[in-house]
Amino acid sequence: MPGIWETNMNFSQRSRSLFKTIAVVLALALPTALAISSADARVGGGMSSGSRGSRTYSAPPSTTTAPGSTSQFNRTYTQPGTGMNSAAAAPARGGLFGRGGGFLGGLAAGFLGAGLLGMLFGGGLFGGLGGLSSIIGLIIQIVLVVLVVRLAMSWWQRRHTPQAAYANADAGAGPGPQANNRLGGGLGGGFGFGANNAPLEIKPDDYEAFERLLGDVQTAWSNEDVAKLHTLATPEMVSYFEQDLGQNRARNVVNKVSGVKLLQGDLAESWREGETDYATVALRFALTDKTLDRNTGAIVAGSEQPGEATEVWTFARRPGGAWELSAIQQTN
Numbered sequence: 090m091p092g093i094w095e096t097n098m099n100f101s102q103r104s105r106s107l108f109k110t111i112a113v114v115l116a117l118a119l120p121t122a123l124a125i126s127s128a129d130a131r132v133g134g135g136m137s138s139g140s141r142g143s144r145t146y147s148a149p150p151s152t153t154t155a156p157g158s159t160s161q162f163n164r165t166y167t168q169p170g171t172g173m174n175s176a177a178a179a180p181a182r183g184g185l186f187g188r189g190g191g192f193l194g195g196l197a198a199g200f201l202g203a204g205l206l207g208m209l210f211g212g213g214l215f216g217g218l219g220g221l222s223s224i225i226g227l228i229i230q231i232v233l234v235v236l237v238v239r240l241a242m243s244w245w246q247r248r249h250t251p252q253a254a255y256a257n258a259d260a261g262a263g264p265g266p267q268a269n270n271r272l273g274g275g276l277g278g279g280f281g282f283g284a285n286n287a288p289l290e291i292k293p294d295d296y297e298a299f300e301r302l303l304g305d306v307q308t309a310w311s312n313e314d315v316a317k318l319h320t321l322a323t324p325e326m327v328s329y330f331e332q333d334l335g336q337n338r339a340r341n342v343v344n345k346v347s348g349v350k351l352l353q354g355d356l357a358e359s360w361r362e363g364e365t366d367y368a369t370v371a372l373r374f375a376l377t378d379k380t381l382d383r384n385t386g387a388i389v390a391g392s393e394q395p396g397e398a399t400e401v402w403t404f405a406r407r408p409g410g411a412w413e414l415s416a417i418q419q420t421n
Contacts (some may be wrong), residue, residue, distance in 0.1 A: 100256045131346050131398070132310040132417075134333045135248060135368060136168070138164040139326050139416025141361045141369060141403045147402060149357040149418075155371035159401050159418040166325050290360040291368055297413045299370055300351045306414055307346045310334075322414040341383050348377045348395055355403065366406040367415070373399045 137160040141147070145167040149159060302321060309317040313334055316329050337343060352373045359368040376398060379391035405415035 131344065132307055132330070133328070133400070134332075136163040137161060137416075137418040138140045138329045139323070139403065139414075140165050140167040140287060141416050142167070142365065142367055142405075144358075144360070144367070145416075149369045149403075152355045152357050152371045153356045154353045154373050155357075155401055156400055158421045162416070162418070164329055165416075250289055259405070262376065276285070289361050289366055289368070291356055291359050294414065295368065296354070296370075297370075299368070299402070302401070302404065302412060302414055303351055303372060303374060304349045307349045311343075311345045311347065313343065326414055326416070337380075338383075342380050342389055343383055344378070344380045344391075346378050348375060348376045354398065363406050367403060368412075369401060369403040369416075370399050371399070371420075373397065 139162065141149075145162060145165055151157065222256055261319040306318070306321050309321060310330065313336070315327065315331060318330050322330070352375055354370055354372045357371055359366070361367070374397065375395055377391075377393065377395045377396075379388050379393065381387065382389055399420050401418040401420060402414060403416035403418075404412040406412045
C-alpha cells in the first residue's frame with residue numbers, strides 16, 4: 090500500500106509540474122500569437138512578399154516617406170542570384186506547406202501532422218495526460234511551430250542573401266539614386282513631384298496608376314475578389330493573397346480595409362529589366378483596418394478608428410500592359 094500511495098503522489102506531482110510548465114508556455118506564446126494575428130490582418134498579411142526581379146535581394150534606397158530600412162522578403166519565388174520575372178511567372182503552388190516552403194515547409198508540416206495524429210491516437214507532445222492536455226499540447230505545438238519556422242526562415246534568408254547584392258544595389262540604378270530618384274512627398278499629401286533622373290522615367294500618369302492600385306488592391310482584398318486581384322497584381326502576389334484569404338476563411342473571419350487614402354509617397358528606384366519595367370515606391374496611407382467574425386460581424390481585431398501604415402510597394406509592367414503590384418515590403 091505505501092508503494093501505491095507513493096507512486097500516485099509522484100504521478101500527481103509530475104502532473105502538477107507539467108501543467109505549470111504548460112501554463113508558463115501558454116502565457117508566453119499565446120500573446121505573441123495573438124499579436125501576430127492582429128498585426129497580420131491587412132492585405133499582404135503584414136509581411137514582406139513578392140519579387141523585385143533581380144533586385145529582390147537588394148534593399149531599395151530609403152526615401153523621405155520611408156526613411157528607415159525595409160524588411161527582407163518573407164515570401165518570394167525569386168531565388169538568390171536569379172532574375173526571375175515575377176510578372177510573367179505563375180507559381181504552381183506556394184505557401185509554408187507547399188512546394189514553395191521547401192525543407193522548412195516539410196518540417197513544419199511534419200511537426201503539425203505529428204501533433205494531430207498524436208492527439209487522435211492518444212500520443213503527441215503531451216500524450217498520456219488525457220484529452221484536455223492533448224488539446225493544449227496541440228495548441229502549443231502549433232504556436233511553437235509558427236514561431237520556430239518564422240525564425241528559421243528569417244535565418245535562412247539572411248544566410249543565403251548575397252552580400253554583394255547590397256553593395257551593388259545602387260550601382261545598377263545610376264549615380265546617386267537616393268538623391269536623384271527620390272521624390273519627397275508634398276505637404277498636401279500624395280506623391281511629390283520633382284527631378285527624376287532614374288534610368289526608367291516615371292511620369293505623372295504612372296504615379297496616378299500607383300495611387301489607384303493602392304486603393305483597388307485593398308478593395309478587392311476586402312471583397313475577397315480573387316478574379317479582380319488577378320487584374321491588379323502578379324500571379325505570385327495573388328498566390329499569397331489566396332493563401333491569406335484561405336487562412337481567414339479557416340478562422341471564420343473576414344478582413345475589411347476601408348477609407349484608404351494616400352497621404353505621402355515618393356519613388357525609391359525605377360529600372361527596366363529585360364522587357365519588364367519596375368518601380369519601387371514608398372507609400373504612407375490612411376486606412377481603417379478591422380477583422381470581423383463572419384457569422385456575427387463582431388470586430389475580433391483592429392477597430393473602427395482610422396490609422397496609418399507605411400509600406401514599400403513595387404510595381405511591374407510588361408510591354409503593352411498596365412502596372413501590376415509585384416511586391417509589398419514592410420518598413421522597419
